[in-house]
Amino acid sequence: MDKMNLTMLTDFYELTMANGYFQNGLKDKQAYFDMFFRKVPDNGGFAIMAGVEQLIEYLKNLKFEDKDIEYLRSKALFGEEFLQYLNNFKFSCDVWAIPEGTPIFPNEPVVTVRGPVIEAQFVETMILLTINHQSLIATKANRIVRAAQGRDVMEFGSRRAQGYDGAIYGARAAYIGGCVGTACTIAEKEFDIPTIGTMAHSWIQMFQTELEAFRAYARTYPGNCTFLVDTYNVLKSGIPNAIKVFNEEIVPRGFRPKGIRIDSGDITYLSKEARKMLDKAGFHDCSIVASNSLDEYIIRDILMQGAQVDLFGVGERLITSKSEPVFGGVYKLAAVEENGEIIPKIKLSENVGKITNPGFKQAWRLFDKESGEAIADVLTVNNETIDESKPYELFDPEYTWKRKTVTNFTAKRLLVRIFDKGTCVYESPKLREIKSYCKAQTDTLWDEIKRFENPHKYYVDLSRPLWEMKERLLQEYSVK
Amino acid sequence: MDKMNLTMLTDFYELTMANGYFQNGLKDKQAYFDMFFRKVPDNGGFAIMAGVEQLIEYLKNLKFEDKDIEYLRSKALFGEEFLQYLNNFKFSCDVWAIPEGTPIFPNEPVVTVRGPVIEAQFVETMILLTINHQSLIATKANRIVRAAQGRDVMEFGSRRAQGYDGAIYGARAAYIGGCVGTACTIAEKEFDIPTIGTMAHSWIQMFQTELEAFRAYARTYPGNCTFLVDTYNVLKSGIPNAIKVFNEEIVPRGFRPKGIRIDSGDITYLSKEARKMLDKAGFHDCSIVASNSLDEYIIRDILMQGAQVDLFGVGERLITSKSEPVFGGVYKLAAVEENGEIIPKIKLSENVGKITNPGFKQAWRLFDKESGEAIADVLTVNNETIDESKPYELFDPEYTWKRKTVTNFTAKRLLVRIFDKGTCVYESPKLREIKSYCKAQTDTLWDEIKRFENPHKYYVDLSRPLWEMKERLLQEYSVK
Known part of the structure; x- marks a missing residue:
């Protein structure tokens, strides 16, 4: 650099x-x-x-x-x-x-x-x-990754990092500590750390309805489709709309849905219900991503309670090592x-x-x-x-x-x-x-x-x- | 930059x-x-x-x-x-x-x-x-500066910052919030934030005795002389040696001593005793600098107890806003x-x-x-x-x-x-x-x-x- x-x-x-x-x-x-x-x-x-x-x-x-x-x-x-x-x-x-x-x-x-x-x-x-x-x-990431017990952890914290290097080298250190990747684009460009990202709530809000927003995204990224499902109501709106669009836009194009992301509410409850709904719809392979003020303690607790999460997105509490x-x-x-x-x-x-x-x-x-x-x-x-x-x-x-x-x-x-x-x-x-x-x-x-x-x-x-x-x-x- | x-x-x-x-x-x-x-x-x-x-x-x-x-x-x-x-x-x-x-x-x-x-x-x-x-x-610095009730606060945290920008822009923000300066040299060069710095414990250790270390420093910086007095024993060694060197090396050259710094131990007790010793030796104008895991709560408490501190050097708890x-x-x-x-x-x-x-x-x-x-x-x-x-x-x-x-x-x-x-x-x-x-x-x-x-x-x-x-x-x- x-x-x-x-x-x-x-x-x-x-x-x-x-x-x-x-x-x-x-x-x-x-x-x-x-x-x-x-x-x-x-x-x-x-x-x-x-x-x-x-x-x-x-x-x-x-x-x-x-x-x-x-x-x-x-x-x-x-x-x-x-x-x-x-x-x-x-x-x-x-x-x-x-x-x-x-x-x-x-x-x-x-x-x-x-x-x-x-x-x-x-x-x-x-x-x-x-x-x-x-x-x-790296030490904090290692704790969080161990709490996830084999599930993937992504570093999502750039916006709350303490300065630009805090974000960039923080993503690097988090990867060393065990994270599978980061949301920080420059960290992939410079260090080859796998980067992913899908959509913010604003994407959903830019369309008249959540359904339209999902459809537009699915048509753009049929092979890479993870929906943020908590803009209005996870179980009554987000998941049903996701399943509908998976069936209408993803499967007919020969792809499988990649995942859904829950960014608010009770992750344990919502993920368990979401899992049931996705399984019932035949999408056993659709991942559930959770994000929202997570750290090793919360991840340990919600997993003990049976949360059905496949990938954790961890932001401010990782990138600043908030608890210490x-x-x-x-x-x-x-x-x-x-x-x-x-x-x-x-x-x-x-x-x-x-x-x-x-x-x-x-x-x-x-x-x-x-x-x-x-x-x-x-x-x-x-x-x-x-x-x-x-x-x-x-x-x-x-x-x-x-x-x-x-x-x-x-x-x-x-x-x-x-x-x-x-x-x-x-x-x-x-x-x-x-x-x-x-x-x-x-x-x-x-x-x-x-x-x-x-x-x-x-x-x-x-x-x-x-x-x-x-x-x-x-x-x-x-x-x- | x-x-x-x-x-x-x-x-x-x-x-x-x-x-x-x-x-x-x-x-x-x-x-x-x-x-x-x-x-x-x-x-x-x-x-x-x-x-x-x-x-x-x-x-x-x-x-x-x-x-x-x-x-x-x-x-x-x-x-x-x-x-x-x-x-x-x-x-x-x-x-x-x-x-x-x-x-x-x-x-x-x-x-x-x-x-x-x-x-x-x-x-x-x-x-x-x-x-x-x-x-x-800036918000944290403002709290710390308010706790100091008119006394000066310097930002001393580069070594514990979360990355290089954390140190550099952190020094900038701390200055906005009310600090009088920083130890971070590049922040003066780039942003014209007043920078000071004197000596670490290693300076003292590089000489056979504390007295020799003080003398060498005084001869180098007669007009700008602040001694770190806690390497061996603040009251039995550091202050007496400082006073001795002030009298032998500083005053005869037509200067006044600038200060002493206490970086460990009980700041309230030590600063009060140090003040008495310095005053008794005629150095009423010699500042007392305190550093060592300070923040707004500790500064408030030690001032309530009558600590005689003129300048606070605040490091990790400011540059990372440690408490939040x-x-x-x-x-x-x-x-x-x-x-x-x-x-x-x-x-x-x-x-x-x-x-x-x-x-x-x-x-x-x-x-x-x-x-x-x-x-x-x-x-x-x-x-x-x-x-x-x-x-x-x-x-x-x-x-x-x-x-x-x-x-x-x-x-x-x-x-x-x-x-x-x-x-x-x-x-x-x-x-x-x-x-x-x-x-x-x-x-x-x-x-x-x-x-x-x-x-x-x-x-x-x-x-x-x-x-x-x-x-x-x-x-x-x-x-x-």
């Missing part, structure tokens, strides 16, 4: 700090930053990683234009040498990320950046913005280098849960070799290896007496290199592959982790060397 | 309907659509109109490119003549909108479009997306033309509140001539005039016995023409003017309407001719 240069989409403090590092001789000091999050939205058991492809685009296109430099000069805050440096800025960091579609858990690094502090710090805002947004929507519209990813300094040595850094907090995991790390996922199920994630110091051939002891980093020895497992590194000294070394999979990968990886999680309320907590443990490093830093700081 | 062409950012059903209208000879049928909303977010008493400038840009740039046509052709749904029509598409509608910064109320048209149905329908998605998003954020992240604007057919006559259309619902106001309308605001206060809004048939020289009788459209006669008032048309037959005839005011206008217009509202909880309901009444038209249509439809 031709897009504006987003280099200047950054919190201003990234620039004041950059100039400060520059002035204080820290320009080339190597730093390690991690993006991670602390809590799954909606109190869920896991989130879905998304946005890496857009993050890569951003990092590839980082460039300060002349007018950016002029603007910055006008602030009268920055040195000329620094502005010159920005003018010649070239991103030179190493970047690792967990691939899109992967289930991710609190407190594990999902993006790690290593490089000159001035660069590694600068990209904070856009890393967070990109990954926070798409992971939020913030994915709280943060970006924290994890280490610096001094004379070539990695010096881990920790950020303390009175809230124990907010203390960061120090050092240059790798995140591993252990899978049961037999069942393929995910057992736990383990954060290690980056140069550690988990040896699959030996039993591996997991222990709770807080309650260290809680231990478990794992055998017969495979261990997979989660963070993969996406930039090597500023050069992209990763090719994003096709979106359909990311979506399939997401489904396959979500299937490796225990059902207990997938509960909407009070899910089982998946383990994200620390290796012994990492745990010891953290303990040592805690001791050091508490002495201070 | 150089942006991608957003013509294809549309719900796919706008295109299937467009092709349907085209095939059924309705291409040039004149239709009237209104955008309105039904409920103020957060149960507030009013919303703030925003996004008109971006809506104008979109409408000016409507154009299907060759690759759009190719993509649409590949869907095998549309006729060649229709695709040819899209290829030559030129927007030719009349558009009216309520100017940005105006307080707006449920059920009044905030945008009205008149023109060939195929065009007037097509722009639905982007009208809603644009106005819904920016009005949501959806502005529910809808776009409904209000009338069609037949042989040059305007035929009003109504959309019924079992929920009385969801029945639309039919016809081609104007929205008026009546102000008390003496106090300048807004008395009520009145929706009229478009060609009606409200005569300020005569008493005007308001009545409740539902409980028609509730009446009030207004005298000594001025009546202002709210909807202004922005497009005349596809040509833009409106120049957007400068953003600063919109912001001032918002403040001035919000000041015309009674305090009772501005309560956060259970505000007084502002009247949006119907003129007698409009009320009679609506009643007539209700009768006609209920007979059916």
